[in-house]
Amino acid sequence: MRFRSLFSAGVLGAALAVPLLTAPSAAAAPWTCWASDDQIYAAANNVQGAPGDLLACREVKLEGVRNAPGHKAWKVRYVSTDAKGEKVAVTGTVAVPTAAWTKGGSRPTVAFNPGTLGSGPQCAFSRQLAGQKQDMYEGDNIATFLNAGDAIAATDGVGYIDGEVHTYVNGANAGHALLDIVRASRQIPGGSLKADGKVGISGYSEGGHAALWGAQLAESYAPELDVVGAAAGGVPGDLRVTAAALNGSLFAGFLADALIGLNAQYPEMPFGELMNDSGRRAVEDVKKNCLLGTLAVFAGARVENFTTDKLTLDDLYAIEGPGGVTWGEIVDRQKAGVGIGPAGSGARYEIGFPVFQYRGWLEEIIPHETEDATRQRYCDAGINTTWKNTYMSEHLSTDWAAAQDVTEFLNDRFEGKPADGNC
Structure with a gap:
């Protein structure tokens, strides 16, 4: 059970990838x-x-x-x-x-x-x-x-x-x-x-x-x-609805992937300082395992067990980073179907196809x-x-x-x- 640190920083997310010096420009x-x-x-x-x-x-x-x-x-x-x-x-x-x-x-x-x-x-x-x-x-x-x-x-x-x-x-x-x-x-x-x-x-x-x-x-x-x-x-x-269902479930490994990914995309947000020893080990487990290994390691895990203060999902969402941005706001940015409209509608995201x-x-x-x-x-x-x-x-x-x-x-x-x- 090593899942707590993972959600100390939010729910589902992203990591930075920076390209290669040896590849052609x-x-x-x-x-x-x-x-x-x-x-x-x-x-x-x-x-x-x-x-x-x-x-x-x-x-x-x-x-x-x-x-x-x-x-x-x-x-x-x-x-x-x-x-x-x-x-x-x-x-x-x-x-x-x-x-x-x-x-x-x-x-x-x-x-x-x-x-x-x-x-x-x-x-x-x-x-x-x-x-x-x-x-x-x-x-x-x-x-x-x-x-x-x-x-x-x-x-x-x-x-x-x-x-x-x-x-x-x-x-x-x-x-x-x-x-x-x-x-x-x-x-x-x-x-x-x-x-x-x-x-x-x-x-x-x-x-x-x-x-x-x-x-x-x-x-x-x-x-x-x-x-x-x-x-x-x-x-x-x-992702909030999904995280609530995954936390403590047999499929908590998906939540682990999400948390580590969020931290990678938003390293300026509080994350490592929230973790206990189990949380720090959990980060390494996510990195070294693929699908089946991650699911096996984190089956039944709860985020509360990976932070020093036993933070709940709601606690984590409320944590602020630079400029007052919260983890909850970052999670909500990933919601699908927000700001959409058909072609010519003037919506933020126009979708002109079925x-x-x-x-x-x-x-x-x-x-x-x-x-x-x-x-x-x-x-x-x-x-x-x-x-x-x-x-x-x-x-x-x-x-x-x-x-x-x-x-x-x-x-x-x-x-x-x-x-x-x-x-």
């Missing part, structure tokens, strides 16, 4: 994809280039993807922007079917964010897809898109650079990283993806939260991308009320929203149960078919 974009793994993932303290600029690439085989058609794949390192507006280096995977796209126009791309994999650099989705570790469950979803003829631009998310920590469920970081990997995918030397290719956004659980943030930020952050649809399932839309949201009927990790409320916020805002909650599956298996629906939803948008929504 934007001014010297790579001419070849011969970068080593060390160059793809190496730490750095100065990132050059515009968001989406390709820094380095390496052709790989997707050992973690079964039943896929012929394709070419690359690990990539690219420029993105964190929640504070700082440039960071992010890693990910791009895969393109070798068969020709025959459905008209340029081949579309699915911007994909995986579900929770763990917080340390060793847990990166791109490492796992290439067979370096098997603690993930998204390979079949990647294959489903590839079999539909879609290209995949799958971000690892911010914080999988060596020496960094993943910025778990930090909305701005996640949304930026998703959009920027699409930009980067079109710069691969000898690649075939075109600037006019349509874009769909997809993710489940942590990835669902990222997908909605990508949808919200698309118009303002990457207006040149032709985003035509987004699919998001198992979404922890309100959105598919879904959850399993037997969902046991993310509270139903926050998933349902996120969907309702989209409907109330006038966003064209399709909702499905009839999958007879629990949290993890819903990711697979919905894969064909997600693929069909996005490919219907690629083909220009209308979505009626069911708000």
